[in-house]
């Protein structure tokens with residue numbers, strides 16, 4: 001059997017395994033090594049140190065295992081539901097759309113394992129290896145080579161009919177497959193995503209500084225958030241979709257479709273910002289079982305909820321924030337103090353003053369003093 005029918009069969013197997021699109025890339029060194037090297041030199045990876053490891057593999061997937069020849073790249077759509085029914089309550093509009101249902105690592109990993117098994121059954125002796133954001137792979141560049149889309153100026157992979165609301169995965173194989181043709185640039189003179197980014201994290205086309213990205217702050221960053229990030233996060237609690245929402249190609253995708261795995265489960269959908277701020281360990285484990293939001297951990301989500309409340313400035317958040325000033329976790333107390341400082345109501349100020357009298361944690365004391373306008377130097 002020559003490679004063209006084998007390639008066609010593998011793509012068919014990928015669709016049968018539950019993926020929306022599949023394409024083939026031949027393995028070769030990256031066409032944009034300078035982009036990754038500059039990104040790392042500038043420190044744009046922020047605290048994601050793992051991004052600076054195994055760069056040689058990222059830049060040349062042939063080295064992933066001896067005999068690696070081709071990649072079958074797959075896409076799974078998580079497009080928002082057309083009726084917008086999920087965007088209700090005060091929490092879910094501000095959780096990135098990919099993260100409302102099941103964790104794509106699990107959903108796609110399971111399907112990729114099934115696919116790899118089918119490939120090995122059809123072609124005994126073939127080596128396979130699968131990834132879903134789980135290894136040193138430049139997934140977007142690889143998928144662009146496989147014809148699954150073109151890299152947009154917001155750095156996301158963009159498909160002319162499906163937009164950018166999809167996740168990526170790969171099956172690497174020792175089979176010599178026929179590459180699919182790449183898709184030409186889709187951005188042209190547009191720059192709406194750069195203009196829509198509230199933090200200038202997209203400081204130039206195709207360039208993202210994670211140190212300024214809301215997605216990074218809310219998902220990856222551990223510990224206290226710097227004051228500038230708190231202000232810029234707005235009310236995002238997990239991830240950020242602004243540079244995708246601004247994209248005209250996402251406005252009217254002609255290829256509809258959304259895997260039900262990405263639907264928001266009813267029980268999780270009932271959580272609001274107050275419930276998230278006050279969630280205990282058992283309720284967290286139950287509500288976020290199998291969710292990608294577990295990555296931020298309970299502590300990170302509670303921290304983010306406090307910041308979102310402060311930025312919304314809604315008086316109904318004063319009470320839960322006042323309760324959070326007595327929370328066992330000093331990180332939550334710190335961010336609650338900051339949020340109450342933004343409210344500046346009489347109740348908020350009174351609660352901050354009482355908290356200052358009883359607080360023993362030095363860092364929380366600094367936050368309380370700042371919130372009351374008593375601090376003479378900055379805590380960050």
Ligand code: B12
Nearest residue numbers: 032035036096133139155156157167168206208215239240
């Ligand atoms: C680290 C990371 C992040 C970081 C940094 C993001 C970034 N832009 O690098 C943070 C935490 C900020 C992040 C955020 C998000 N992420 Co993320 N992230 C990754 C991860 C793990 C690595 C990305 C990486 O290698 N960055 C380093 C830079 C240098 O690489 P790059 O931007 O991909 O650029 C390469 C090429 O695109 C090319 N290139 C560069 N310039 C040019 C110019 C032209 C003209 C061309 C053609 C190519 C080109 O050169 C580079 C080197 O080859 C990938 C998974 C993976 N292993 O690839 C997911 C991944 C990119 N993330 C994903 C998603 C969904 C998101 C979010 C949308 C989540 C959210 N809603 O909050 C946001 C989007 C933010 C954004 N605008 O990118 C998806 C993207 C799917 C898609 N359709 O593109 C991925 C692929 C995960 C997956 N398996 O699906 N992410």
Ligand code: SF4
Nearest residue numbers: 197213214240242243
């Ligand atoms: S995810 Fe948000 S903060 Fe990050 S680059 Fe896009 S718009 Fe900017």
Ligand code: SF4
Nearest residue numbers: 152153187190193247
């Ligand atoms: S908003 Fe415009 S520039 Fe940005 S990715 Fe979409 S088409 Fe490209």
